[in-house]
Amino acid sequence: MSDTHDNDAYRQQMARKKRLIDARVQKADRDQGVLLVNTGNGKGKSSAGFGVIARALGHDMQVGVVQFIKGAFSTGEETFFRRIPGVEYHVMGEGFTWETQDRERDLAAARQAWQVAARMLGDERYQVVLLDELNIVLNKELLPLDEVLGVLNRRPAMQHVVITGRHAPQALIDLADTVTWMKMEKHAFKAGIRAQKGMEL
Amino acid sequence: MSDTHDNDAYRQQMARKKRLIDARVQKADRDQGVLLVNTGNGKGKSSAGFGVIARALGHDMQVGVVQFIKGAFSTGEETFFRRIPGVEYHVMGEGFTWETQDRERDLAAARQAWQVAARMLGDERYQVVLLDELNIVLNKELLPLDEVLGVLNRRPAMQHVVITGRHAPQALIDLADTVTWMKMEKHAFKAGIRAQKGMEL
Structure with missing residues (x-):
């Protein structure tokens, strides 16, 4: 030594x-409700959001989850959290936007998901709200950014919100209390390893 | 538009x-077991690890968790995952190393935690193993890096491992399949907001 x-x-x-x-x-x-944004190109943005949900549930808090993009991926967390009492779980959309290739349908799906999210953000009984992949929806201008920021600003003072996804808009980063940029240093996928159950699926 | x-x-x-x-x-x-490393100075490294655990449990996989640093923080996820069948959960150590200020005690705690981890990494029944804050232990040279890398290298071919914590050693990054660098852009703590239940606790 x-x-x-x-x-x-x-x-x-x-x-x-x-x-x-x-x-x-x-x-x-x-003490105050924290707005947490996870963005960047690396793995972990959504996983970290779901980790926060687990942490909150450990304190018997009431949580709401809205997944804005339902993809082929990420089925495990949905199955898991739907089994847990204290979680209200909504999955919206009809697959990644590059699957539908139809802007009108994506706009309608985003609007529908946002209505659920806005209801949660107006109700202090939801102590933690996860808006998974909302950044993608905002980046594609499928929802008006001003409306989203307004609802976030007016939410209950002690409510925590986690927003995930690539390409977080700068105005959302400005509003947030905690922001993590997740940078991909390496990804198994690029080395030819397909998405693995429990890791990506 | x-x-x-x-x-x-x-x-x-x-x-x-x-x-x-x-x-x-x-x-x-x-298809292969993936070694995922979450490092950097931002919030989300451990949360993302616990999100992966939730995902794996959604597929009814068997998971093992070893928390190498038991701090004042991060009590929610322990309470939560201890309630869930299919999770073997170990918490080691006696607080952050800056709480104990005793290298001999930290060395002993690290060795004890590593024995549990090494047992999991030698048993294919553990399909996903989370080694939370192992990077900190390696960075402080409380465990021999070569021994840890050797056990990771010899683990079952389909076993996934997630390692979190600041200061991941370069040799571990080299061995990993997926590496995310989590960069702190902003933190509520620095703006005077104390650690909040469900977010940090």
């Missing part, structure tokens, strides 16, 4: 880290 | 996207 890793140095290093973290924790003293 | 968004252009654009995706899907024709 090198000198930099002896127990004294370790203790000093960790004690310093603890002081810094304690000071930051003390400064963060407000 | 602008010209670029009329229905014909939309159809052509989506049809092209579909051709590209179909071609890529056709090229990805192998």
Whole structure:
């Protein structure tokens, strides 16, 4: 073991880290509903949204999920969360937009999904709301961005919202409290491994 | 609606996207256990790991979870997944390393957690294994990297593994099939909002 890793140095290093973290924790003293946006080209945007849902359910919170894009992918989480009490789960749309290739149908599906989402965002009984792949819908201008931002702004003060998908609009990023950019460094798919049950499906 | 968004252009654009995706899907024709690494400084690394667990459970797969760092945070997911059949859940360690400030105790805790993990990684009945915050343990050299990489390399061919935490070692990134770098663009904590139940807790 090198000198930099002896127990004294370790203790000093960790004690310093603890002081810094304690000071930051003390400064963060407000409670409010958080708007979390997961965007970027990497794997994990939706998975992280569903992880937050699991965390909230561990606290027996009431959660709502609207999946804006129903694809060939992502069937596992739907099956799983539909079994769990405390989750209201809606899946909208008729497949990826590149499957339908029909803008009028996509507009109608987006509108229908948004009506469900807007109802949840107006009701404080939903403590956490996941709007999965909403960013894609906004990027394709299938919903008016101003209307979506307005409803998010007027939502109950303590309601948490998670929005996922590539191409989050800048105005949504500006409104959000926490934003993670998920960058693909590597993807198994590109190495010829097809989508695996439990990982992508 | 602008010209670029009329229905014909939309159809052509989506049809092209579909051709590209179909071609890529056709090229990805192998099945194998995937090693997924979530690293970076942003929120979502562990959440995404737990989202994958939810997805796998939706397919009634058998999963194992080892949390290498038990902190003040992240209590919701433990409560939640301990309720679910099909999950074997271990929490190791005695708090963040900057809480203990004792390298010997951290080394012992890491070794104990790794023994549980290594048992799972040697048993094909565990179809998905989540090693939460293992990267932090590796970065602090609390476990020998070579030993960990060796066990990962020899694991059952179809077993999926998810490893999370900041500072993933380069050799682990090299071994991984899918790597997401989660970049913090914004965090509510920095704006003075304390950790919220269901989001961080």
